[in-house]
Amino acid sequence: MSKRFRAFVEKEFYHILRDRRTMLILLGMPVVQILIFGFAINMEVQNIRIAVYEPQPDVYTQDLTARVEANSYFILKETPHSIQEINERLRKGEIDMALIFPNNFHTNLVHAGKSQIQIITDSSDPNIGTISTNYLRAIIGEQQKEWMSLQQIPYEIAVTNKLHYNPEMKSAYTFVPGIMGLVLMIICAIMTSISIVREKEMGTMEVLLASPLNSATVLLSKTIPYLALSIVNLVTILLLSVYVLKVPIVGSLLLLIFVSVLFIFLSLSLGLLISTLVQTQVTAIIISGIGLMMPVLILSGMIFPINNMPNLLQWLSALVPARWYIAAIKKIMIQGLGFFAVAKEIIILIGMIVVLVILSIRNIKPRLG
């Protein structure tokens, strides 16, 4: 029994190892994704292109313009000649925001003690719109303090901010757990489902099923190489995130690996279930590729926080296995929490595995056609 089983697993390994190109991609995909997420993807708002409109330049408008120019978040673009020009450049996407001074800015502010500044932001992306407006407000506020020549504004409350768990505010802290979920899910679910359905389509499945091993064991033997491959990927991701992205593993490494292996099992059984449901590789790819990618990208909490979603979607996201995995990884890896903090996630993951395995065993047909 065990000898036959080993032979089956070996056969599966040969299949994978022979296909150099797929191997390269499977091993390279997590590396590239870690690098993109770690270095390229950034939620921080930077390089804001701003134009300043001064109908009547004076000392004050120049003060403020100079302060904006000196700020590293802003890039000062050429001075527009009219409000119309500003609108046109905003519409074409040549600038992101505009600062508009009124006439007689200095006179009004100094003598009447009162004036107005207008900020126009391209808020197509509301996040960028509000954040860049806030940056500019802060700069204006500082300049105002200087104009008022105040050391201290009365009743000022000084606020110290501390960002817990992620003091340097690195986006990588947010993304690494997400990439682990995405990569493991894609590799395990898609690979297993395709490789099993492929045998069905090619007709070799009948040969396998005619062997003395029972059908469940045959399918099990097909998942083992992908389990091995996924563990290699897991190790790569962890090494890269610790040594290249400098995201530390605060909690227990053992627990982290345990939860990850659990998730790999889950993804493998999902692939198994898909393979028992469909007949052609193309359908398997559509379901596991297009069907799984969107929910994992969007409903798993990988990029977009789940507690901001409407209730119906929060409930829907509970069905996405990656959501629980990513939540657990965040707790262990970033927050450094122990077993009891992730007990709920572990129980849910195990429950999902049980359901998927039962469903796929019920669906396996020892005969084809």
Added chain:
Amino acid sequence: MKTLKYLVEKEFKQIWRNPIIPKMIVGYPILVLLIFPWAINFEVKNIKINIVDQSRSSYSQRLINKIDASAYFILNDITDSYESSLQDMDNAHCDIILVIPPSFDKNLVKEQKADISIVANAVNTTQGLLGSNYLTEIITDFSSDLRYEIQPILKVQRAQNLEIVPRYRYNETLDYKVFMLPAFIVLMITLICGILPSLNVVLEKELGTIHQINTTPVSKFNFIVAKVIPYWIIGIIILTISIFVTWIIYGLYPSGSMVALYVASIIFILGITALAIVISNYSDTLQQSMFLVMFFILIIILLSGMFTPVSSMPVWAQVIAYVNPLTHFIEIMRLIYLKSNSFVDLLRPMGVLILFALIFNGWAVVSYRKSS
């Protein structure tokens, strides 16, 4: 020409016969546009806050009331202990902690200034930052309330009343859905027109039917064009359904040139389909081509500015984003949908899409080999 007609007919029959593709063409855009836009929201609401009030004074009580009244925050606990609050944060009972030190009221009265500290959970950086920004705003507001109460005593300072008037253009309600809907349409077209054709040529290889095609006098050009055309039509159908769905459900319609929108889509789909066929030409098995496609599509999606701004990427990533057709297609869609751009405004990104389509269609024809 006649050969081409038959080839296209063959492709269509194959697609229509698939149990899932025809349903997906209609169902997928509707489902995606109904569900996913609601998921994308960076606006942070219902932030659970713990207040460590070591001052227990009338001032701290006023500040607490002000926070409690704000729509952003839900008061989880008022306590004396910072440690227990940190524990609450570990267990996700609270997202942010405000620490009011013991000397808060004394300092306010005597020195007219005080310190306060905020500790935010920043596992998700954007959320942590936004939460602490909101809280800071409330505190600033609180201190200016106090200032106004005693204003009669203060002399009117010069430059004191500077009013800042912000205008949020193109998306006045600051609704994330408005920003993301055009991107979702692009995402669906990319996934369907990028993945499906890549499975096509290689499937003929696996099933051996490609040898039959190779022995016929069908030219390389006709063969590839026949592969591209059906997906081109499918892409246009998806686009049209999506435009209707976003209009009916969200009331959002392209305020710019509709002609430009369709022209850009047609060119983009031609390009992305050709990219898929190039990958397919180089692969021997479905598995291989699937993973190659996934690999490239994930990269072009992540580096397109769909979810995160291109302007905050490092230079090397911006270079990739610039040669990435998806960046330009999303830009075109957003400019047309939100900023009512006309055809003439969009000539530059349109040019990049044309270049991309020409290169990849040429490559697709050249890389297809009739003899092995």
